[in-house]
Amino acid sequence: MPLSGAIGAGGIAGGLLTIFGGGLLSPSVPPVTQPVVDTGDVFSAWPGDESGALDEAAPPVCTWANGSATYESNMCSAFALSRLSSSVSARAIDRALRCAAEAETDCVLSPEIGVALPAAFLYDEDAGVRMLVAPRMLSHESGVARVRVYDPAGGAGRVLELNKSVYVEYLPGGSRAPVSEVLNGSDAYCVQMLRAVFVEDCWANLD
Numbered sequence: 180m181p182l183s184g185a186i187g188a189g190g191i192a193g194g195l196l197t198i199f200g201g202g203l204l205s206p207s208v209p210p211v212t213q214p215v216v217d218t219g220d221v222f223s224a225w226p227g228d229e230s231g232a233l234d235e236a237a238p239p240v241c242t243w244a245n246g247s248a249t250y251e252s253n254m255c256s257a258f259a260l261s262r263l264s265s266s267v268s269a270r271a272i273d274r275a276l277r278c279a280a281e282a283e284t285d286c287v288l289s290p291e292i293g294v295a296l297p298a299a300f301l302y303d304e305d306a307g308v309r310m311l312v313a314p315r316m317l318s319h320e321s322g323v324a325r326v327r328v329y330d331p332a333g334g335a336g337r338v339l340e341l342n343k344s345v346y347v348e349y350l351p352g353g354s355r356a357p358v359s360e361v362l363n364g365s366d367a368y369c370v371q372m373l374r375a376v377f378v379e380d381c382w383a384n385l386d
Contacts, residue, residue, distance in 0.1 A: 212378055215250045215295040219265060223293030225274070241278035243291050243332045252295040255381035260313060261355060262295070265296050267296075268352035271295050272308050275300035279308065282331035286369035288376055297381055298352070299373040301366050310352025313385045314370050317359065319346035326368055 216223045226237035274292040279285065285302035289295070298312045321342040328339050345367045350361045358382065362370060374382065 199382055206312060210247055210249050212251055213248050215252045215290045216293060219253055221295050222270065222274075225293065228347070239274065239281055240276035241281055241291055241331075242293065243282070243330050244288060245330050245332070248376075249378050250290045251378045251381060252264055252297065255297060255384045257385065260350060260385075263296070263312075263355075265353040268310055268312075268320060269368065271296065271298065272300065275308050275310070282371060284331060285365060286372075288369075288373050290376055296306045297373065297377050297385070299369050301362075301369055311347070311370065311373075312350040314347040314349040314373065315382075315386050316374070317346040317348055319344065319361065321345065321367075324368075328372075341371050343367060345370055 222228065223240070225240050271289070271292070271294045274294060275287040278292050279287050279300070280304060287300040289298040289300070292300075296312055298310055299314065301309045301311065303309055319342075321344045323340050324343045326339050326341050344361055344363045346359065346361050347370055349355050350357055
């Protein structure tokens with residue numbers, strides 16, 4: 180999700196969140212709930228991706244969240260996450276890199292790239308793309324920022340109130356050992372947006 184113009188403490192772009200006052204939709208039009216991947220697989224179909232080797236000549240299939248849907252997944256369980264291989268994380272990060280480059284964004288949410296895992300992908304200048312799987316919110320005091328959120332596909336934006344920082348526990352991509360850290364600014368906004376686009380039952384199973 181690319182950064183937009185700052186409002187107060189800063190701005191972030193990406194999928195618009197229905198949890199924050201209805202997204203782009205009228206309050207009378209609730210978002211639909213749909214699976215991230217309707218086949219029940221970890222990955223949706225991308226051109227040339229049947230074996231995990233993407234067709235670099237084909238454009239990435241980036242489906243940016245626009246506030247019209249919340250997502251459910253059969254990967255919202257500790258058991259499912261415990262069975263993940265490092266190759267799954269590498270494949271997901273590859274997708275995130277391609278969509279991040281297309282939209283000039285430093286935050287990608289897993290439903291936007293057809294990955295059923297509840298994960299946020301954050302760009303770090305030193306580490307490249309970091310994959311945060313199933314981030315759980317821990318107790319933490321934070322101020323609030325007014326953040327402009329917009330759709331990279333060209334939708335209108337809106338201003339949200341998000342915590343400036345969050346304390347989270349998550350599984351790094353490719354690892355089964357959880358880590359905890361405080362995230363600030365756009366990284367914090369990205370994780371909060373991930374938490375919003377998945378249905379509450381997903382987080383109830385994981386937290």
